[in-house]
Amino acid sequence: MNKESKIDYALMIPALIITLAISLPLALFKEQGAGIVNKVFAFTTSNFKWAFLIFGLFCVLFLIWLGCSKYGKIKLGGPDDKPEFSTYTWAAMIFCAGIGIAIVYWAFIEPVYYMGGPPFGIEKNSTLAAEWAGALGQFHWGITPWAIYALPTFPIAYAIHVKKIPALKLSTACKGIIGKKADGALGKIIDIIVIFAMVGGVGTSLGLAVPLVTTLVASVLGIQESMTLQLIVLGVSTAVIAGTVWSGLQKGMAALSNLNTYVAYFLLLFVFLLGPTIYILNLWTNSLGILFTNFFRLSLGTDPVANGGFPEAWTVFYWAWWIAYAPMMGLFVARISKGRTIREVVFGELIFGSIGCWIFFAIWGGYAIHIQTTGILDVATIVGKVGTGGTIVAILQTLPAGKVLVLPAFILLCVIFLATTINSAAFTLSSQVTKKIAGDEEPPRVNRTLWAVLLGVFALGLLLAGGLTAVQLSSVVAALPLIPILILMVFSLMKWLKEDYDDVLSSGEVTLTEDKIKPVN
Numbered sequence: 001m002n003k004e005s006k007i008d009y010a011l012m013i014p015a016l017i018i019t020l021a022i023s024l025p026l027a028l029f030k031e032q033g034a035g036i037v038n039k040v041f042a043f044t045t046s047n048f049k050w051a052f053l054i055f056g057l058f059c060v061l062f063l064i065w066l067g068c069s070k071y072g073k074i075k076l077g078g079p080d081d082k083p084e085f086s087t088y089t090w091a092a093m094i095f096c097a098g099i100g101i102a103i104v105y106w107a108f109i110e111p112v113y114y115m116g117g118p119p120f121g122i123e124k125n126s127t128l129a130a131e132w133a134g135a136l137g138q139f140h141w142g143i144t145p146w147a148i149y150a151l152p153t154f155p156i157a158y159a160i161h162v163k164k165i166p167a168l169k170l171s172t173a174c175k176g177i178i179g180k181k182a183d184g185a186l187g188k189i190i191d192i193i194v195i196f197a198m199v200g201g202v203g204t205s206l207g208l209a210v211p212l213v214t215t216l217v218a219s220v221l222g223i224q225e226s227m228t229l230q231l232i233v234l235g236v237s238t239a240v241i242a243g244t245v246w247s248g249l250q251k252g253m254a255a256l257s258n259l260n261t262y263v264a265y266f267l268l269l270f271v272f273l274l275g276p277t278i279y280i281l282n283l284w285t286n287s288l289g290i291l292f293t294n295f296f297r298l299s300l301g302t303d304p305v306a307n308g309g310f311p312e313a314w315t316v317f318y319w320a321w322w323i324a325y326a327p328m329m330g331l332f333v334a335r336i337s338k339g340r341t342i343r344e345v346v347f348g349e350l351i352f353g354s355i356g357c358w359i360f361f362a363i364w365g366g367y368a369i370h371i372q373t374t375g376i377l378d379v380a381t382i383v384g385k386v387g388t389g390g391t392i393v394a395i396l397q398t399l400p401a402g403k404v405l406v407l408p409a410f411i412l413l414c415v416i417f418l419a420t421t422i423n424s425a426a427f428t429l430s431s432q433v434t435k436k437i438a439g440d441e442e443p444p445r446v447n448r449t450l451w452a453v454l455l456g457v458f459a460l461g462l463l464l465a466g467g468l469t470a471v472q473l474s475s476v477v478a479a480l481p482l483i484p485i486l487i488l489m490v491f492s493l494m495k496w497l498k499e500d501y502d503d504v505l506s507s508g509e510v511t512l513t514e515d516k517i518k519p520v521n
């Protein structure tokens with residue numbers, strides 16, 4: 001069968017319309033766009049912050065319970081299935097799939113913002129604010145976000161590997177509850193929301209990455225940054241990526257992605273060893289102490305009386321951003337986790353994922369806190385004057401060989417991450433709108449290329465509407481309708497686990513033979 005004919009137009013067309021209907025007006029009517037964006041952001045975050053926060057904590061508690069419960073022993077796969085990858089490779093794949101440009105963007109700069117605007121009435125730029133800055137980075141890039149990522153993995157993995165239904169769409173993983181409706185209108189609505197969320201989440205990544213890359217490039221070339229330069233960066237990267245996707249140079253992309261992990265290791269070790277090693281270790285230890293003692297307060301802190309804006313700007317925004325990426329991660333992690341038990345996957349993802357992010361924040365964020373608190377560079381003042389990108393450049397230049405080595409390596413890291421993020425998003429989006437695609441099959445390349453271009457257009461809209469709020473809003477609005485869908489998936493999983501395993505587990509068996517798995521209608 002001709003591959004191009006396999007596009008599911010009932011999904012593709014609404015997804016296309018929604019994406020364009022949001023990006024084009026934002027791009028064309030910039031001024032009004034920015035006003036609306038601010039209003040919608042304030043409305044959504046102030047009315048729903050409690051829901052985002054509760055959902056984040058729910059993910060952590062549910063997964064820890066699931067992993068420790070009798071269901072933890074269940075293998076995601078048949079009795080003879082063995083894990084396909086070594087645990088190290090598996091963990092590294094999960095980390096690289098879930099983390100891209102975003103951590104490079106935030107790790108140096110986020111503590112600087114926290115020091116200047118700490119929560120809980122802590123005094124700005126004080127010693128305590130510096131200590132909390134370390135802890136907040138570990139909180140926003142730790143257990144809760146990884147639990148959000150992990151949540152959809154289990155319903156999807158159970159559907160694919162145990163129920164043997166090809167659940168390459170999230171609607172399929174809701175079948176335990178919605179049954180046949182997953183194949184009808186309700187299923188389509190679910191999948192459109194999922195696609196919308198992915199576009200929104202990736203929009204945030206691109207909306208942050210493009211201005212950063214522009215600043216970095218401008219500082220190396222010694223030219224003025226401007227909107228035009230941003231548009232050139234966005235245009236060139238979209239064109240290069242679309243070209244790569246079109247010409248089938250996927251292997252090249254994978255090689256680039258591998259190269260990038262080495263650049264990241266290098267820059268982490270470089271800052272750790274040549275920077276204030278002991279300070280970093282002390283600050284990290286201390287940060288984890290603050291995090292663990294205050295975990296519930298941070299998790300549920302809505303700041304209801306003062307309404308100072310901290311949870312909206314940080315926790316709610318972050319949880320939303322991770323939620324928007326969660327379906328993509330769930331599909332990916334489910335695919336590579338065949339043959340592992342639920343317990344292994346729960347704790348593997350939560351522990352390896354958190355530690356990976358913690359290291360970035362401990363080293364790069366710790367370095368930023370160090371130069372501020374020891375007076376090497378007043379990043380707090382600089383960020384107010386030149387914004388995020390310029391401050392990152394200033395921080396990098398304080399390192400040995402800052403200009404000749406660190407800055408170019410950092411740019412390479414950002415550019416490759418930008419490319420691999422768009423590339424993998426285009427891949428997942430196009431497989432979402434392809435009918436009956438097998439696990440190892442590639443979605444049609446016209447469609448993949450189209451998605452790469454559409455993501456570029458969407459990012460253009462966000463950039464023109466301007467500012468961080470538009471970029472943050474993209475994830476927040478996209479994630480909100482996804483929360484009930486993710487909860488539906490959890491119910492669906494629980495129903496399946498109970499019907500398939502409750503009798504068996506009480507008799508001590510762990511794996512089920514195929515004849516005992518209840519069929520899905």
Ligand code: NM2
Binds near residue numbers: 099100101322325
């Ligand atoms: N998250 C981790 O842009 C990226 O790095 C993709 C973003 C959700 C903030 C992941």
